[in-house]
Amino acid sequence: MAEIELHGTWPSPYSYRVLWALKLKGIPYEYVEEDLSNKSPLLLQYNPVHKKIPVLVHGGKPICESMIILEYLDETWPQNPLLPSDPYERAVVRFWVKFIEDKGPSAWVVFRTSGEEQEKAVKDSLEMLKTIEEHALGEKKYFGGDKIGMVDIACSGIAHWLQVIEEVVGIKILEPHKFPRLHAWTKTFKEAPIIKDNLPNQDEMLVFFKQAREKLLASA
Amino acid sequence: MHHLDCKKDPTGLITKLRMAEDKVTLLGFWGSPFALRVKWALKLKGIEYEYIEEDLSNKSPLLLVYNHVHKKVPVLVHNSNPVVDSLVIIEYIDEVWKGNPLLPLDPYQRAKARFRAKFAEDKCMGAIIRTFFTEGKEKEKVVKEGRENLKTLESALEGKKFFGGETIGYLEIASGWIRLWTQIVEEIAGVNVIDAETMPVLNTWFDNFLEVPAVVSLPGIN
Numbered sequence: 136m137a138e139i140e141l142h143g144t145w146p147s148p149y150s151y152r153v154l155w156a157l158k159l160k161g162i163p164y165e166y167v168e169e170d171l172s173n174k175s176p177l178l179l180q181y182n183p184v185h186k187k188i189p190v191l192v193h194g195g196k197p198i199c200e201s202m203i204i205l206e207y208l209d210e211t212w213p214q215n216p217l218l219p220s221d222p223y224e225r226a227v228v229r230f231w232v233k234f235i236e237d238k239g240p241s242a243w244v245v246f247r248t249s250g251e252e253q254e255k256a257v258k259d260s261l262e263m264l265k266t267i268e269e270h271a272l273g274e275k276k277y278f279g280g281d282k283i284g285m286v287d288i289a290c291s292g293i294a295h296w297l298q299v300i301e302e303v304v305g306i307k308i309l310e311p312h313k314f315p316r317l318h319a320w321t322k323t324f325k326e327a328p329i330i331k332d333n334l335p336n337q338d339e340m341l342v343f344f345k346q347a348r349e350k351l352l353a354s355a
Numbered sequence: 356m357h358h359l360d361c362k363k364d365p366t367g368l369i370t371k372l373r374m375a376e377d378k379v380t381l382l383g384f385w386g387s388p389f390a391l392r393v394k395w396a397l398k399l400k401g402i403e404y405e406y407i408e409e410d411l412s413n414k415s416p417l418l419l420v421y422n423h424v425h426k427k428v429p430v431l432v433h434n435s436n437p438v439v440d441s442l443v444i445i446e447y448i449d450e451v452w453k454g455n456p457l458l459p460l461d462p463y464q465r466a467k468a469r470f471r472a473k474f475a476e477d478k479c480m481g482a483i484i485r486t487f488f489t490e491g492k493e494k495e496k497v498v499k500e501g502r503e504n505l506k507t508l509e510s511a512l513e514g515k516k517f518f519g520g521e522t523i524g525y526l527e528i529a530s531g532w533i534r535l536w537t538q539i540v541e542e543i544a545g546v547n548v549i550d551a552e553t554m555p556v557l558n559t560w561f562d563n564f565l566e567v568p569a570v571v572s573l574p575g576i577n
């Protein structure tokens with residue numbers, strides 16, 4: 136069996152997407168923690184275009200971009216599929232993955248900014264949450280139906296990282312009474328077997344992201 | 356292709372099913388590079404479809420229902436099921452109509468193709484479009500960024516005729532329009548983005564692309 140490495144960083148939601156997929160499929164791997172303030176030559180070699188994590192290395196071949204890695208994992212290790220088998224349902228999943236990739240980062244803009252720019256990002260985030268709650272999640276237990284699927288993993292930032300952002304900036308975005316179903320999903324998702332044992336510590340994340348925001352605002 | 360004998364269909368159910376099967380409609384807009392991608396994919400696969408030109412200033416009820424999230428084109432409707440987002444549509448087409456595969460079959464090659472298509476969309480498109488709306492120093496900066504990113508895309512050719520090898524496929528469909536648009540940029544904005552000197556390989560790729568028989572008759576090329 137070819138060796139598998141996951142290059143990531145402990146506070147990154149994108150890192151975790153891949154980690155969960157590997158664990159859900161029972162794929163053995165070696166984790167390599169990267170220091171993004173001092174990028175390793177290996178990382179620069181594996182991801183010369185973006186120089187970012189996560190990178191999955193399989194038999195020496197690097198694959199970049201978390202959701203592209205997930206498609207690769209699903210194609211190479213079909214057990215515990217993350218995507219449905221029907222082409223139309225797959226297209227729907229991919230649509231929502233793209234939606235979250237395009238609109239999800241507005242929460243991170245809230246984290247990085249202040250004033251008017253932040254206000255707009257909060258508004259964008261609220262719209263994004265409303266759309267996915269209504270159209271992607273609906274009445275289902277998970278985005279994937281009865282079990283965790285690719286959209287659940289794509290939306291995981293909302294389940295675990297959004298709270299940290301909210302606390303750091305002091306703005307509540309995902310309010311339970313405004314997004315009851317989405318809020319319920321965040322609990323269900325984090326209590327799911329593999330996910331609950333593999334989540335970064337929220338207190339440590341608070342410290343990390345508080346410092347990061349201070350640095351960002353200082354250099355603005 | 357379904358060769359069903361209607362005479363052996365007393366209830367008419369098979370006929371109904373056959374008529375319902377493979378009804379493909381594309382909602383698009385003549386100026387949209389995203390709709391163009393889908394037209395190319397459908398043409399390469401030899402899929403018959405009905406085309407509906409949308410007036411984006413007066414969107415049809417059909418479009419608003421089928422793409423209630425973004426209200427944008429293109430939308431591919433297959434047997435009443437709407438598929439949205441051009442690259443998602445292309446993957447859908449590739450999965451449903453297996454002949455003449457657009458994406459590579461090997462998972463690692465597929466990952467590379469998807470990565471490059473995303474790069475072309477995220478990094479090349481934005482820069483090219485911005486050349487229309489900027490002036491002076493900012494325009495120079497934008498053109499430089501566009502060129503750098505295009506050079507990165509160019510290196511993905513790796514000495515081959517097309518991104519996938521000898522025949523055109525997913526990446527050509529995903530990024531072929533870039534060359535059309537840079538030509539427009541060159542004419543309208545008066546800026547040279549890709550030329551035989553700075554990016555000979557990409558330039559040659561596009562010339563090769565234009566010579567492929569299936570491409571010559573593709574919509575948008577002329």
